[in-house]
Amino acid sequence: MAYVFRQATSDDCEVLMSLIQEIATYHHLQDDVTINAQVLKADGFGEDPFYKCILAELPVENGCKKASPVGYALYFFGYNVNHGRMVYLENLYVVSEFRGKGIGKQLMAKVAEVALAAGCMDMKFMTMEWNRRAKEFYLRLGAHDTTESEQLHCMELGTDALRRLAQDGKEP
Ligand SMILES: CC(C)(COP(=O)(O)OP(=O)(O)OC[C@H]1O[C@@H](n2cnc3c(N)ncnc32)[C@H](O)[C@@H]1OP(=O)(O)O)[C@@H](O)C(=O)NCCC(=O)NCCS
Numbered sequence: 642m643a644y645v646f647r648q649a650t651s652d653d654c655e656v657l658m659s660l661i662q663e664i665a666t667y668h669h670l671q672d673d674v675t676i677n678a679q680v681l682k683a684d685g686f687g688e689d690p691f692y693k694c695i696l697a698e699l700p701v702e703n704g705c706k707k708a709s710p711v712g713y714a715l716y717f718f719g720y721n722v723n724h725g726r727m728v729y730l731e732n733l734y735v736v737s738e739f740r741g742k743g744i745g746k747q748l749m750a751k752v753a754e755v756a757l758a759a760g761c762m763d764m765k766f767m768t769m770e771w772n773r774r775a776k777e778f779y780l781r782l783g784a785h786d787t788t789e790s791e792q793l794h795c796m797e798l799g800t801d802a803l804r805r806l807a808q809d810g811k812e813p
Contacts, residue, residue, distance in 0.1 A: 642699070644744055645708060646751050649694035651686035654678040656710050657694060664734040668769060692717045692731065695751045697744050711739040714748040718759060728756040730766035733775075749782055767795060 649657060658678040665671045676684075684691045694715045698708035712735035721727045730752060735744045756764055766784075768775045776786070787793050798806065 645698045645700050649696045651682050654681040660713050660734055697748055711736045712744050714752050716752050724762040726761045728761045728764045730764055
């Protein structure tokens with residue numbers, strides 16, 4: 642079947658939100674999701690968008706007015722001081738009954754196309770330790786596991802730590 646791949650628009654935020662809930666559930670992180678469709682709309686489709694998203698859909702068939710979403714790739718651009726422009730793939734998801742049909746690979750190919758057109762030199766992304774299927778999928782596409790080769794540690798400052806840090810910076 643020929644799937645349709647297109648850039649998401651602000652009208653897709655409700656659909657995108659339900660797919661985000663699905664992947665969060667897949668990762669056992671459903672209680673971690675604090676955004677909603679309004680936030681997605683404001684953050685992705687305002688003056689200075691924070692992310693971009695490619696949707697995969699079933700083509701509209703006779704009698705069916707709306708295309709059904711079957712997956713998405715959500716990404717944003719960043720900068721690497723060694724190599725310059727880069728793309729960060731935040732989420733890649735294919736609805737379970739459509740996996741193994743080439744949709745994930747095509748979504749990756751579409752992001753690669755956009756990234757190269759924007760002058761990016763590489764694409765970064767993370768996957769969970771237990772997600773062997775995703776790791777195998779990425780390795781088959783030519784990805785390197787830098788956790789092992791570069792002994793990288795993922796680090797983050799949560800909201801409380803960020804606020805404390807910002808406040809500390811203001812104190813004499
Ligand atoms: C990972 C995921 C995006 C892959 O998408 P998909 O549409 O099922 O994968 P595709 O059908 O495009 O497969 C592309 C290639 O990877 C291979 N592949 C797919 N799943 C694989 C697996 N579990 N193990 C090994 N190879 C796999 C396919 O055989 C295919 O290889 P080929 O091109 O040589 O034939 C999808 O399974 C998914 O959404 N999983 C749940 C969410 C998830 O884990 N997301 C990534 C987290 S960061």
